[in-house]
Amino acid sequence: MTRIPTLFFATAALFALIGMAWGIQMSASQDHALSPAHGHLNLIGFVAMAVFGGYYALNPLAAASRLAMVHYALTLAAVIVLVPGIVMALRGTGEALAKGGSVLALLSMALFLVAVLRHARGLMR
Template sequence: MSRLPLFYLIAATFCLLAGVCLGIGMGIAHDFQLAPVHAHLNLLGWTSLALMGLVFRAWPELCASVMPSVIQFCLMVGAALLFPAGIWLSITQGEPGLAIGASLAWLAGVGLFLARLLRLAFRPAPRRLPAFLPAE
């Protein structure tokens, strides 16, 4: 079985840890200017990546093709890390470029995920032998 689901869950947990630390820091400082960064670390990073890992665990056939799996993982994890950084840059420096690029990478990863799900959903079902015939 592929370890891809586990890698998604590990990346998700790192994002959760970063989001929790940022949230605690904002609470201690009573400065919530970076709340969108905190929210996106938790939403894209923790929630979405963890769900991806669970989906890949539930349907291991999605991990059968190595190259699309690696490309999607890199797009999704990279975007989940870069998008909050881009939001931070946008808030603190007024520079939205990284947030825009990361959101487009996220969109590409989601599109690839949808294509892979559709391919799995509409592929021909394997033929099964009747129970009374021996398997060869």
């Protein structure tokens, strides 16, 4: 496997470990106030990252492109900005990070679409 799928998968596993530990802490404390942040950490940090990694593992040409590294960096940044942003928004201490993180997450998904379409031409012939 090339470097990009490994980066996506390793980061996905790391976010899943953090997200699950957070879920256990929420359950144990019976304080679910931050569950939307936990949900987004797991869904973008683990599920989306793993789906992207799977795509690049199946498409070595796409994985070798510079766009793939930009896509990885953008997805990582989206999780790192969005999750604390949701925590802040839930606590009423500001929405700027959540707004910025949402835009980064949207851009990450748009880049995924670009990568898929760009490398679909050869496959569809």
